[in-house]
Amino acid sequence: MIRTRFAPSPTGYLHIGGLRTSLFSWLWAKKNQGEFLLRIEDTDLARNSEEAVEAILKAFDWVGMSYDGEAIFQSKRFDLYKKYIDQLLEEGKAYKCYMTKEELDQLREEQKAKGERTRYDGRYRDFTGTPPEGVEPVVRIKAPQEGKISFVDGIKGEFSVDASEVDDFIIARSDGTPTYNFVVAIDDALMGLTDVIRGDDHLYNTPKQIVVYEALGFSVPNFYHVAMINNEQGRKLSKRDGATDVMEYKALGYLPEALLNFLVRLGWSHGDQEIFSVEEMIELFDPKDINKSSSNYNLDKLLWLNAHYIKNKPHDDLAELLVDFGVDIRDSDKRDLILNATKERGKTLVELASQINLILNAPSEYNAKNAKKAFKGDAVEILGEFVEMLKGANASTKEEYHAVIESIVAKREIGFGKIGQPLRVSLLGSMTGSGLDEIMAILGTEETIRRVEKAIEFINA
RNA sequence: GACCCUUUCAUCUAGUGGCCAAGGAUAUUACGUUUUCAUCGUAAAAACAAAGGUUCAAAUCCUUUAGGGGUCGCCA
Known part of the structure; x- marks a missing residue:
């Protein structure tokens, strides 16, 4: 069975980039009668908020995507991670490192000065002496020191990095809490994921996670790294480029089916087809058809799709949706006359509402x-x-x-x-x-x- | 700086060595329909990043250069 997931960290609203990768994951699971799971990555207690979790759930609800089973919160699984840290320590696959932050900073400075890629030098890897006083150690995992770490990415193809690129990274902080790459690998494995679809900013995390998989004897899932969405100028998408929060689109008068149709065509295509119902997406989606390159956000196309879906929306639904935009014609005997006269003139529900008000007032x-x-x-x-x-x-x-x-x-x-x-x-x-x-x-x-x-x-x- | 990913019209994309003097969609422009606007219809303009190879044949394979993006945390 295909099992995919979306694993946001609850530090803010749901971003349209995040919605697209989760849409891909969701479609792939649905297409295969598999499961789409949700995991909240809230190990950074300081930066997380409950509101953020709710905001994400709300956005999912609006677009009509739902996850299977219970959402998993990493913050509630610290005992589990601790168990695996101890296990690796016992098996000699991980070790305590007493290097201080200051020493680490200094090492990085030196490496940078020499024009090298910064990495931990492994000084405590085989340490057997007396640990220095007053230093709470971190736990580092033993990464392979030679050869290559490679995997086949479902989108990028063969990907491999030299073992020297992956250092003995930290799996537990000095306060004992586990780090991202460690818990992700454990949870992905324990949740039984078969296919991990995520942004390609995670491409470099994958070899690290593979180190964890192998140390723990877990089997490695298929990875698909989707290129980012940029703004219309091809630059990194930022808040200045307009709406990035999914729920903003709702307020702006977009229909969820238009947003999903827009997003699914960003980086994915099926021949010349432009209009996809959710059912068609599920039927036709395949991650092998995802593009390697990043794509640019294009408001005109979204607007066109939105106009299309407004024109074709049943009047019952349209009337219901318009209530949020200050127009209530649900019980009007002129409802169909009104909508027929106006629905081709509004690219968004906001515009449609103002067209209607123009006549009514x-x-x-x-x-x-x-x-x-x-x-x-x-x-x-x-x-x-x-x-x-x-x-x-x-x-x-x-x-x-x-x-x-x-x-x-x-x-x-x-x-x-x-x-x-x-x-x-x-x-x-x-x-x-x-x-x-x-x-x-x-x-x-x-x-x-x-x-x-x-x-x-x-x-x- | 080092390492990695990527590059077809303004934008999303089709394209996997001959069917490509590169197709579709959005946006743009023109014309038509319409009392107006919008919708709709028809048409136009618009791209293989550059340079070298390989081949009878290259958008497709190789090399270099350039642009864009990413990563280099006791963040996720």
Whole structure:
């Protein structure tokens, strides 16, 4: 069985990069009827917060991804890690190192000065003498001293580093707490993971973790290192580049299916296909199709996808979603008219809500430029005549309102725009927007007349 | 600085030695549809980072250079 995981450290919100790698992991598990597990990497007690855990869970919930079983908290497993540290110590696969932080710093300085890659020099590896006074030791693992550490990455291919690149790294701090690379390897093994999909910033951690796997006799899972997401300029994605918190997208009016579709196509593709439902993603996803190179964030594409999903969303759902954006048309008998008239004009729910409000709320004032342009010439007369015709027309549907406009156009032998522009500004206060017949069908004759008469008053004033 | 990863239109990408005078999508521009805007439709423009090889044949294989990214913690 395929078993994958997402293992965030709860130091903040869920980042879209993290969402993409967890999406990949989730899809791969789902595709294989496997399991997707969640592990919270909270060994750094100082930097973690419960709110962060909740924020991550909330984001998962919003996009509709769920994990199997119980979430595992590393902070609750210190006893377990301690057991393995003791075991390695006993077996002579790890040892205590009494080097102080100051000594370490000094060593690094020297190595840097010589232009070398900094690494621990192994001075306590075979130490048998009397330990120095007053130094609480750390525990270091014995890494191989010669040969290569290699593995096959499912995305990058064959990857190997010289043993000299991996030093005897610390697995337990002087206060006894275990370190990242140690606990990750143990948990990944104990949780029975078969496939580890993560960011390629972890590429260099993998050889270290393999050292742990081998020392403990665990079998090594498949690794897939996914390249990072950069901003539109190809630089590292930072907060200045706009939303990086997944939940910000919700507030900005994006649909989760659009965000997931956007993210799945960042670094992954399936031929020429652009639109993927979650079901299709699950069916078609395969980590072998993930690209090696990093990809750039592209807001235009996200917006396009979001518009696509808004257009195709059932009205029940749309009406429900709009409540959070200050528009409640759930019980309106005009609901479908309203959504049909507006849903192609909003790339986000925020934009859609404002389109709807534009129709529902009578204009409180007319933009001076619009008014000047639309209310010039014989606009007043035309509007006046239109009101009269409307009174006798008994129109209620889009088609009937359209017919009223048609008849005034025919009667006066004018272009459609001649009545269209003044009418639109009267009704919306705007030069652009939904179809006039649609707007009137939503407003009804009474409200339409009220707005037009108000405009006539304004012009005459 | 050392080591590693990476490089196809502005952007996401297809492409695994001949089907590629490089395809799709977004964005852009034009035209059409529309009372307007949007949607939609049609079209245009737009790329193999550079230089050397290997080969009958290279976007695809090799080398070097350049750009971008990552790692070098008693952080994760």
